[in-house]
Amino acid sequence: MLDAGGVKAERITTPRSLPNRYILHLHGGAYLVGFPALFRDFTWRIADVTGAHVLCIDYRLAPEHPFPAAIEDVVAAYRWLISEFAEPRHIAFIGDSSGGGLALASMMRLRDDGMPLPAAAVLLSPWTDLALTGQSLTEYGSSDPMVPVELMPKAVELYLAGADPRSPYASPLYGDPEGLPPTLIFVGSDEALRDDAVRMAERLRAVDSDVELEIWPHMFHTWPMFARILSEGRAAIARIGAFLQARLC
Numbered sequence: 486m487l488d489a490g491g492v493k494a495e496r497i498t499t500p501r502s503l504p505n506r507y508i509l510h511l512h513g514g515a516y517l518v519g520f521p522a523l524f525r526d527f528t529w530r531i532a533d534v535t536g537a538h539v540l541c542i543d544y545r546l547a548p549e550h551p552f553p554a555a556i557e558d559v560v561a562a563y564r565w566l567i568s569e570f571a572e573p574r575h576i577a578f579i580g581d582s583s584g585g586g587l588a589l590a591s592m593m594r595l596r597d598d599g600m601p602l603p604a605a606a607v608l609l610s611p612w613t614d615l616a617l618t619g620q621s622l623t624e625y626g627s628s629d630p631m632v633p634v635e636l637m638p639k640a641v642e643l644y645l646a647g648a649d650p651r652s653p654y655a656s657p658l659y660g661d662p663e664g665l666p667p668t669l670i671f672v673g674s675d676e677a678l679r680d681d682a683v684r685m686a687e688r689l690r691a692v693d694s695d696v697e698l699e700i701w702p703h704m705f706h707t708w709p710m711f712a713r714i715l716s717e718g719r720a721a722i723a724r725i726g727a728f729l730q731a732r733l734c
Contacts, residue, residue, distance in 0.1 A: 486521075486543070490565025492558045493543040495521040499533040506537040506733055507571045509563060509603070511591075513582030513707060515612075515637070516547050516555060516644040527710050531579060534726030537733065539579075540566060544587075551646035552655055559591035564600070573601040574734050579725070581707045582678070585611025589657035589665070589685070596664050605732040606668045607725050610678050610707045611685060613658040615641045615650040619680030631706035632677040662688050667695035669728045671721060673704030697728070 486493050510528055512519045521528075521541035528539040544558035567573055580588030585608035592602055617637055626634035641650060653660025658681065668689060672682035679700070686698035701708070704717060709725070712718030 489540060489542060490561040492562045492565075494562060495525075495528075495541045495543075497525065497528045497532050497539040497541065499529060501533050501536045502538045503536050505571045505575050506535070507566055507576045508532070508535060508537045508539045508729070509559070509566065509576060509578050510539050510541040511544070511559060511578065511580040511584035511587045512541065513580075513584045513612075514546070515640040516552075516583050516587075517640055518546065524710070526713055530712055530722050531725065534722055535577075535729045535733065537577075537729075538570075547644040548646070552644055552648050555587055556591050556594055556654055559587060560594055560598070560600075563591070563595065563603075567601070574604045576603040577729050577733060578603050578606040579609070580606075580611065581609040581710065583612045585609055586613045586615075586657055586681075589613065589662070590654045590660070592665050593657060593660050593662070594654055602664070602666050604734070605666050605729055607728065608668060608670045608682070608685075609709055610672050610676060611670065611682055612678055613656060613681040613685045615645065615656045616659075617641065617650075619678065619684070621679040621681075622677050625675055625677045625679065628675065629677040629706050634677050658685055658688060661692070662694055663692045665689065665694055667732055668697070669725065670696065670698045671709065672698070672700055673706065673708060674700050674702050676704065676706040678706060699724070
């Protein structure tokens, strides 16, 4: 573990990692669970395919540290990264599930604070609507093995601790995405959070943002995390690499 501006983090590198290229990875886990070591099989693959160092931060979790503690940690780690190692044009964000929503919310916060934004972002099955209004939660809630839909209201309650679920920094779907960097969004056709991704892409397109939405047939929530055993996961990793290689200097 290293100290990234007061935030614990792991730095993952491979022989292909360039000195000044960084990916800031924000893990999923409904803002309640997760830690960097749990995602190493994913983060080393991302480091290798992008030629970057991956900084996976151990941001504070609810209920001990409710909203907006996680966003504060992302902002602190990003400020540290650009002060110590890389310019924003050499940095991208990757977030999966709640980490995808956190990536969007943190970029909105950085923009609102007048900070330069990263060069690109990749969002894997992002959770963007803590008001839980997506129709796919009902359509696929019982068939998506990765999203316990029945527990999501409690997760929202613990994370927000009374805050408005439609606050833009809590649910970026309700925020203004003007000025956000080029973004690639992956979501499965049969997953509970499909509509969170689709509607977020529509919001980005409405302000003429550079956004690419890919709906992968028959895939479940955050399937790229299973690249070790799924050919679709390895294909997704390769696609992420191509997208970021084209946008990172």
